[in-house]
Amino acid sequence: MASMMLCSSYSMPAAARRDSGAASLGFATSQLAGLSLNLGLSSASAATTAVVVKNTIVARRICPFLEKKTNRANKVxxxxxxxxKQQFVNLQYKKLWWEAGKRYVKLRLSTKALKTIEKHGLDAVAKKAGIDLNKK
Known part of the structure; x- marks a missing residue:
């Protein structure tokens, strides 16, 4: 492999070989090029540090009420x-009436959680899951 690389770039000048090697490997166009990782952090500050790419929050496919998440299985x-294969949770966006807050609450929850809320009530399920329904 190394001899193949030398043969293919032998005819180019040294500066051109350096530039073409970085571009072909994709180092120059990395999305994380501006981020710096500090490995000498204390444990308290390391827990609060998070990497945000392009200021977007990625929504995971997890039901916040029942903690149901993606299952890995075999397709036979x-x-x-x-x-x-992956078996994803059936997540739905729903507007539910919250009696204690006297307003509608828009939630992303699984259909199993929706059945549980119909049985026990929104306040009870949210309290058990540790979810605060007040606006922030």
């Missing part, structure tokens, strides 16, 4: 060939 063909 007729010939018994197993391939990995």
């Amino acid at each position: 063909s007729f010939s018994n060939h197993k391939t990995k």
Whole structure:
């Protein structure tokens, strides 16, 4: 591999070889190029440090009420060939009436959590999950 790299870039000048190598590996166009990682952090400050890419929050496919999340399973063909697949939670956006707050609350929850809320009530399920329904 190294001899192949030398043969292909041998005819170029040294400065051009350095520039083309970085561009071909994609180091110059990395999204995380401006971030610096500090490995000498104390444990207290390391827990509060988070990396944010392009100021966006990525919503995970987890139900906040029941903590249901993606399951990894095997897809089994007729010939018994197993391939990995993911079984995602059935998350839905719902507006529910919150009686204590006298307003509607827009939530992203699983259909199983929706059935649990219908059975026990929104306040009880939110309290058990440790979720504050007040606006921030």
